[in-house]
Structure formats: structure tokens, C-alpha cells
Amino acid sequence: MLRTHTCGELRLSHVGQQVTLCGWVQRVRDKGGLIWIDLRDRYGITQLLIEETSAAPELVQAARGLGREFVVQAAGEVIERVSKNNKIPTGDIEIRLRELTVLNSAKVPPFLIEDETDGGDDLRMKYRYLDLRRNVVRQNLELRHRMAKATRDYMDSMGFLEVETPVLIKSTPEGARDFVVPSRLNPGEFYALPQSPQTFKQILMVAGFDRYFQIVKCFRDEDLRADRQPEFTQIDCEMSFVTQEDILNTFEGLVKYLFKTIKGIEFGNFRRMSYADAMRLYGSDKPDLRFGMQFTELNDVAKGKGFQVFDGAELVVGICAEGCAEFTRKQLDELTEFVKRPQIGAKGLVYVQYKTDGTFKSSVDKFFTQDDLMQWAVKMNAKPGDLMLVLSGEINATRKQLNELRLEMGNRLGLRNKDVYEPLWVLDFPLVEWGEEEQRWFAMHHPFTSPKPEDITLLDSNPGEVRANAYDMVINGVEVGGGSIRIFDRELQAKMFRLLGFTDEQARAQFGFLMEAFEYGAPPHGGIAFGFDRLCSLFGGAESIRDFIAFPKNNSGRDMMIDSPSPIADEQLRELNIKVV
Template identity: 50%
Template structure:
């Protein structure tokens, strides 16, 4: 390939190989490493595509200063490399320089621009443009791009239309706090940034669109953490004339497609359980199914046996840990002490070892009959070699047991064994409403537009907390990847739900008037789902921190350290809003 001397490159830094030996080339890139051995100097030059080793002797006239991250353009000839490097695609060649030009110098970077950097998260976020030069971040952004292409391909081929929805909207109650934007033209009025395109995608269905999707930015003014950002991306989808099973079947295919295409992983059929069963068996609506450890209620059993020790306890629950009877007693005690001293706060617990020879041991042997201990073993279906824990106390401890379950898995070192296994789970039939003690009224468990299960509608007036919804979440390895529901398409039901949430007729008209009006024009049954794009990518890569997969993320305080946002507005700019 012949280009003029003014061209920046004939090849990139990741493509030259043995077949190019003898070619005259032009390369441009940043200096990764510089090694002066006296008689000979080596330079590793890096661009987006890779690294190429450059070489020149002391006879080469170089009246310029060079340093790490200097941007250079070089001319030279491809030669065979003496000391080959099998770790990089260009490892069999090097470029013997005939000319070098500094395009831009660089000060010393704040951290190593290498795969394993010495930079902490604060430094890497402040100098994010330098962090992006590193392969791990660059490759994460490539992965994000490739996944977005596959999402668009799959959904488009299945009849979905990609449609953009507004970013400046009115505030609607969706659970989290919204970011607001003051209007200059309409003094004293504010726009809201969308927490999701929820109402607009419903309006698209009313507008006759059959299937919609959007890879969309959403905003929630809430505390950030490793798996949550105040500014995040959703894969937002909606379909008409569907029920719960239609949605679950299609989007199981969608997730299976992404895993197969991106990671060549064939997922097993998705498990499906109700919210109620998830809480009973795992203590959480986001259980990690990589570990076959379930909780079993023992209330009826202990009452039937008349065991005095448990008679006045609100809740008794057992758990079996397979093949762990050999686990040292001192380590079991350390687990229990950890539970007592942390926010988990479960203090009432005992354990029982059921050895392979069918003998048993428990510290409770002095307080309970042997036949009662054997009864626990039988009821929990324990096998010889298993370790059992029995919890007893208040009903509210159920929510704390999921933390114990995951901590126990970590203690037993089972997490590392199953780190590359993916176990997807649909959790369905969430409560429609939940009571909020602070405001003394019901709030939507998900959002106010979720359709109740028809068989529970009769409970809405007297027992609203017992009404289940036509909703579903996708959980993979204990991480909520997506969630959605069948939406209300009946005006009377929508008004009823809004009234139960404490909205007056005037407030309904003020906040949701446009939606209620649309309900006068024949709303089709419809439903959908939204997936957390950032979380999905992190999960595919086996990571927890979604910041590594976002080009310019905020920190856990919601700040952009690179551009120092948010910042104060100048008085002149503030005055414009009120002029």
C-alpha cells in the first residue's frame, strides 16, 4: 500500500505480521514503552488496534526527546524480530526506523497505561480519557458496541421498531427521585429527565405500534453503587396482544441469543418461581441459583412435635448444606459470630452435623432429645455427610436469611467453583402494592401501570396488600437483569389503582390526564420489559462494577470527577432562567 509521506499511517499497530517483512510502512501511535540499551533502542508504539515494536540503533540520527505517551509518527521497514513475543499478534516482526516525528508530546501520566495499572478508581475516573487507552476498558467498550449491534439485529429481525422517546418530560411518580431541568421560556416550570420511557412506550402501543424497542439513557436521582449509576442505559421493549408467558418465552430466546452470540454459552431453560416462593425458599426475590441451598419452614413440624424450645417462636427455618459435615466446628462458630455481630443480626441459630456413618453431633444435644434432632434431619431430607442450620426467632428474620446464605456460600468457597456458571430465573407474581409506613399509604411495588392478576381483583378494596400483579423480573446469578409487566389497559382499573395509591381525582387529571385520555380510544392489551444494559454486560464478563463498561461514568457520589460535574451555575446563567 503506497501513500504519500504526509499520510499518518499505511498500517495500524496491530496488523503487521511475518508476511509483511520487507515492506516500507508508516505508523502512528503513542509510546507505550521506551528501552534504551545504549547501542540499540526499542519502542513499543500503541494505537487502538494493538502494539508494534520499533527498533533503531545509535547511528540513527534522532535529535528529539521521547517519553511515555508521546504521540509519534514513524517510517521504517518491517523486519523479522529476533526475540519473538507470542502474546501479541505483531510479535514476530518489528519495524526498523528510518524516520521519526513527534506529533505531540505528553507529560508523565498519573498511572501506568497498561492492562494491570497502578491507578486507583479516583485517578482513573479523573483521567478517564487515559484509562480508555488501556486494553481492559477499550475492550469493554468494544464489547458494549458488539452487544448493542446484536440486540438491534435480533429485535429488528423479530419485528421490533426502534423509536426514540423524549428526554424532557413531566415528572411522574415511578419510585425513585427524578432529576429536574428548569425551563427558561416557561418561568417557574420544570422538565423532568425520564427514569424510564414507561408511559411513552405504552402510548406507542396505543398508537398502533406492534413492537417497540430502544437502547435508551435513563436517569434516577438515587445513591449510586457498583451496580447502579444515576445515569444508566436500558434495553426497553414493549409488545401488544401479549400475556405474561408470551413475554417470558420471547425474552428467554433473546437472552439465550445474546449469551450464545457473545460468549458462545448455551443457557439452560430458565427456571420460573413466584415471588412468594422465592422469599420462602431463599429469603430474597433475587436468589442466586448456582447454589442448591434452600430454606425450609419448620413451624408446623415443631408445633406438631410439641418441642418446648420452639413453641413461642414466630418462625423456625432450616437449611441443609450438602457434604459439609466435615467443616471444622471453629469455622462454624466464626460464621455464627459474624452473623451476631453484623447488621444481619440473626442471633438464634443452632447447627447439626450428620456424619457419613449416620451418627450426629450438635451443641443442642444437651437441650433436645436425639429423636427431635433426627426429626430435623428427616424433614430437611439431609443425607449422611450434610451440615444443617436451624434458625428461630421473629418473622422479619426471613429477609435477613438471604445474606446469611450468600455469606455461607463464600465461607464454604463454593462461589469460585461456580463463578462461570449462569443460572437465569424468572420471578413472577410480585405484590401489586406495598404499605409505606412513612407516608401511611400504599405504594406500587413496581409502578402504577402494572396490571393486577385477574383472580385477585376482588381483593383490591379490602385486602390490597394481597393482590398479586402480572409482573416478572429476570434474575441471573443473584443479579436483577431486567423486569417488566403486563400493563393496565382498562381505564376503570387504572383509575382504581391510582386512587388506592392516594391520588385524588384532581391529581390523577393533573399528573396522568394525557394517559387517561388515551384510554378513551381503545387501548390494546400490552406488556414489556426493560433490561439493565450496563448490568447485562458486566454479568457477561463476570464483573460487578458497571463503571468499567461505561465510557464516562459517575462515581458513587454521583460526581463526574473528570469534568467536575455537577457544578454551581454562574449568577448570570441563573438570571437567564428568571428573566
């Protein structure tokens, strides 16, 4: 080894020892008679000292020739620091240098390799190898490593086998767009990259591998945002001979184990909520439960007073923001503009300030008396000093709009603390949803999700009322995992395909292998998949998953470092039987 120790391990107990370190020059401070060099590697920073009066001239000259990010080997004696630095673990010692070797020089980096850098996102992604040297990014990847290890430890302890499934698979029409890969050996035919190993893990259940998991790369060609990447990682799991309750208990156990192992946090039983209640009370199937502001429906007390905006609406619904009655007109106007943004789509916002003297001031005083507004307050459990915010319109759209307003109020009031965690199971999703544009039913989760047994009879008469044997795990308003009990009966699976608009021929072409497998003794089975990148960012207290991925893509799906995607040579296209334009 070129080094005896790392830059993060030396302590007072090493004083007097001769050591050799290797790393990158963080900074050089030349004070005339004394030169200090901060040397960094993945493990930390150690301060090097050169005393000009006693050091060899060539050593001093070498030190003064150093630049940021030079790679060096440094040898010397560990001594106790006179001026200690309690901000770093090695802050009690320094190395009195006797030898310094430049292993490689470096250009001046395009941004500071510091926790607080001056590099923007695109610049840091172009020079990702430099960005990865920063402590904050390295620590994120160390967290990811620990999360993966803890996951494997737990799954192994529960008797699961990690099985790799294919990356080159068959394209399927449901879900997001596939990434497709042309086949040279089969001209005109294509593989797809997996959006999930769904059918393969079900096949493994048929094969008798009753407890499967995989930390697996998946691919979706969809529009990107902070918590999406074209390639992402799942903790993918499946079990046989289980009920929904078995799945919930097993994987609630996994997440509890991760929190305890990684963050030292222990939880009791996770809360549970039906999809219907989540939409009614929060307007979202992934509600953030770190704060209150549940929805209150006001149709019975707000309609029939001559205010056409309410009278003509399907739903009048509001939230109560405690202690916010003294919001200024500017703040209220900001909230109104917020809900009118195109991505939210509300026509306007009604507010009622419940003053501390017991009176009400509202944006609809012309239509509602003080007694009317008191009825609102009673329904919303508002008290003097609170602010009531009300929206109206079509049921689903209005709930979604109020959900956005609720989250915005949570942000403004500092109620969404990233160090507080509120996990939740959301259950009993609809099995299918109607697509107005396509005029057909779509699977809410995927075509292999089993309906609740008691709802199967509704498949023919009222599919929209059928509940799925499905579940999502939500933490702090983020869906971190989702799954279902699967259909394992061939006839029921064929019926589901027909409901989703597949002809028998299309179903056979796409999923014939699975249907045939079901004829050879398929056990009852179910599973779940967790978004591993999302879990890591949640544990790391970050909004974006990018810094928990070693080499992420930007919002356009580009790898800025290697400049990908990129054109390929005409000869490659001809080999793939793809016409060169």
C-alpha cells in the same frame, strides 16, 4: 491517513512491507546497542526496533527522548522477530524503524497504563481518559458496543421499531426521586429527567406502533452502589396484542441471542419460578441458582423444645452446606458475626455439625437431643459430613437474613462461578405492598402494572393478595430485566390510582394524558426493560457496572473528571427564577 496500519494487525504475512504506525508509547527498553519501543493503540501493541549501529543518530536520539504515553508516528520495515512473544497477536513481527516523529509529548501519567494498574478508583476516574487507554477498560466498552449492535439486530429481525422518546418530561411521585430541571421560559416550573420512558411507550402502543424498543438513557436520584449509577441505560421494549407468554418467549429469545452471539453459549428454556416460591426457598426475588442450599422450614421439628429463641419466632428456617461439618470454631464464629452485622440484622446463628460418624454437635445441644437433630437432618436432606445453619425470627426478615448467609456460603465455597450462567424468570409478584410508615399501598413494580385477571375481584377486599401480571429476568442472582402486562382500561387504571392513594385530581394532574389516551382505543399491551449496563457487566464477568460505562460517576454521584455537579453562576440562577441565597 497518518498511518498505513494499526498496532494490532501486522503479521508474518506483512514481512518486508514498509509501514507507518501511530500510537502511544507503552514503554522503551534501551539495551545499549538495541532500543525496543512498544507502541500501543486501541487495536493492540507492536514492537519497534532500532539498531544503533545502523540507525541514523537523530533516530536514536529521538527514541531516547521518548517518555511513556508520548504520541508518535513510526515508519519502517516489517521484519520477523527473533524472540517471539506468543502473548500478543503481533508477537511474531517487529518494525525496524527508519523514521520516528513525535506528534505530541506527554506528562508522566499518575498511574500505570497497564492491565494491572496501580491507580485507585478515584484517581482512575479523575483521569478517565487515561484509564480508557487500558486494555481491560477498552475491551469492556467494545463488549458494550457488540451487545448494543446484537440487540438492535435481534429487535429489528423481530419487527421492532426503535423510537426516541423525550428526555425532558413531567415529574411523577412514584418510584425513585426524579432529577429535576428548572424551566427558564416557564418560571417556577420544572421538567424531570425520565426514570424510564414508561408512559411514552404505552402512548406509542395507543398510537399503533405495536413493537417498540429503544436503548435509552434513564435517570434516578437514588443512593448508589456497584450496580447503580444516577444515569444508566435500558433496553426498553413494548408490544401490543400480546399475553405474558408472548413477552417471555420474545425476550428470552433476545437474551439467548445475546449469549450465543457474544459468548458462544446456547441455552434451552429458562427456568421459571413464582415470587412466592423464590421467597420461600431462597429468601430473595432474585435467587442465584448456580448452587443449591434451598431453605428448609423447621417450625414443626424445632419448636416446643424449650429453646425460647425458636419457640417465640414466627419462622425457624435453615440451609444445609454439603461437606462443611468440619468447619472450625473460628469459621463458625465468623459466620455468626456475619449474620449479626447491622446490614443483615440477625440476633445470632444456630449451627449443627453432622459428623461423619453419624453424631451431631451443635450450638444448642442443651435444648435438643441427638434424635431431635436427626429430625432436622431428615427434613434438610443432610448427610454425614454436612453443616446445618439455622436462623429464626419474623418471617420476611429471617428469610432475607438467610439469603445473605446463603450467598456468603456460596462465596466461601467457590460456588458462584462468574463463567457459569443460570437464567430464571420470576413470575406472579404481588401487585402492591403495604408501607407501614406511610400507611398506604405502594405498587410493587409501577402503577401501570395489570393485576392477574382472576385476582381483580380482590382489589377491593384484599389488595395484598392480588398477584401482578409481572415478571423479572434474573441471571446469577442479578435482576437484569423486569416488566409486566399493562393496564389498558381507563376504569381499571383509575381504580389502581385510587388504591395507591391518589385523589382523582392528583391522578388527572400526573397522568391525565395517559388516561385520556386510553379513551381512544388502547390495545392490550405489555413490555419489559433490561438494565443494559448490568447485562454488559454480567457478560464481562464483573461486579461493578462502572467499567462498562465510558464516563461513570462515583458513589457520591460525582463525575471526578469534570468535577460535576458544581455550582452555577448567580446570573444563571436569576434567569431560572431561582432565588440566590
